[in-house]
Amino acid sequence: MKKRTVKNLLIVLASLLGLAAAAFFAFLGINTHRLKTCAHESWDNGVCLTCGYVCGHDWEDGACIHCGMVCDHKWENGICSICRIPCPHQWKHGTCTVCGMVCSHEQYKNGICFACGEVCSHEWYDGVCTVCGMVCQHVQHDMDGFCTSCGEKQLHHYVNGACVCGAQPIVYTHALPHEFFDMCSEQGSVQVVNYSAPLYAAQSVTVSKKMSVYLPYGYSEDKKYNVLVMIHGASGSDGDWMDNIIDTEHGTAVCMRNLYDYMIQQRIIEPLIIVSPYTDSYVPGGGFMDTGPEQFAQEVKAIILPYIVDHYSTYAENGSLEELQAARAHFGIGGCSNGALYVERAGMAENLGVFSNFVCLSGFSYVRDVVKSLESQDLSVSYLYAGAGTADAQKDFVIDGYEYIVEHSEKLTEGENAHIEIVTGSHTWDTWAALFFNAAQLLFQSE
Ligand SMILES: [Zn+2]
Ligand SMILES: [Zn+2]
Ligand SMILES: [Zn+2]
Ligand SMILES: [Zn+2]
Ligand SMILES: [Zn+2]
Ligand SMILES: [Zn+2]
Ligand SMILES: [Zn+2]
Ligand SMILES: [Zn+2]
Secondary structure (H helix, E strand, C coil): CHHHHHHHHHHHHHHHHHHHHHHHHHHHHHHHHHHHHCCCCCEECCEECCCCCECCCCEECCEECCCCCECCCCEECCEECCCCCECCCCEECCEECCCCCECCCCCEECCEECCCCCECCCCEECCEECCCCCECCCCCECCCCEECCCCCECCCCCECCECCCCCCCCCCCCCCCHHHHCCCCCCCEEEEEEEEEEECCEEEEEEEEEEEEEECCCCCCCCCEEEEEEECCCCCCCCHHHHCECCCCCCCCCEHHHHHHHHHHCCCCCCEEEEEECCEEECCCCCEEECCHHHHHHHHHHHHHHHHHHHCCECCCCCCHHHHHHCHHHEEEEEECHHHHHHHHHHHHCCCCCCCEEEEECCCCCHHHHHHHHHHCCCCCCEEEEEEECCCCCHHHHHHHHHHHHHHCCCCCECCCEEEEEECCCCCHHHHHHHHHHHHCCCCCCC
């Protein structure tokens, strides 16, 4: 049993060895034969010159690692369909000069295509390129105000009376031309706001008051607006700076607010909020009482401006005095006739801390207090615009008052941050409309 088993096992082992040896030699035999027969030492176009063997090609970097043949690339979408290498693109005007691929300009950065480096030829709409998405910075504009890049109308920025482009403010020295007053297609809105204020003579008594607030067309909480407080004249009301007719000559019912609409639409001024308080109070028990410039000085700082800041989008974060002071370059106060006295008292003399733009039309007073205020505080004036009509009974008061304060204050320089203009006209809204037009372009230009 044992012997036979061993014998059988040896037979099996011997035959297995035999098979393995045969396979080994067979394998060796082929290789030695090939090596002996041809080493494929010289190739021509992938064919061995010695034995005619056709190379199966293994490509690396566009050349075959066996036969050294260089791929005669056939490009498909920027990749060689033979050797699979990507085209090393050489772009010229958005087309690759190597593979002929046309760049789809999928991603731009600062107006330059990420892939091909082509500069976008920009198709502007509303200051944004519809091709590359670039937002125009409106770096330069021509004297007509058009951006030299995107062509959008820009506002001139007048420093010392002229814009860097060379343009000067549009000035009217007589009633505004009729064509200004076709009803504007982009109309702002007017809201009447009621508020209460102390009857200052008796602080415990509260009176109800109102003001009209003009919001420009397209008013948005996402933007910030300058605020201009405009005061009516004696026996006027809050509606005067909104609805008073200014085109008396032609008899058309065109009012102040249409002038604001027009100037904003034509990009002559930036959209702004115009606030016109009614300076009279309804006194308990009946009747009206003029607030008076002294009391109004407290009211505009403590009630009106905080209300506007808290309810509309302005440059101040909130109605606190600190915020109002920080945003003073964006607050202005103006008025006509008796309203001009409010500007001088409640603006320049008492509230230089919260206002830095002033418009005094057909009225001037409190000159010593104004000078004292200007000289005693470390606060600059963005702009003071004074004016009257040639046939205006207030003309000389305005000229004298203006000249006095400019002469006595270091803070004001005619032609730089101050200007006086006497236009053809009398003590009327035609005059004030023209003066407003001239003045509004110069306000809010500092900072
Ligand atoms: Zn060969
Ligand atoms: Zn090859
Ligand atoms: Zn190739
Ligand atoms: Zn290419
Ligand atoms: Zn491109
Ligand atoms: Zn573009
Ligand atoms: Zn532009
Ligand atoms: Zn300009």
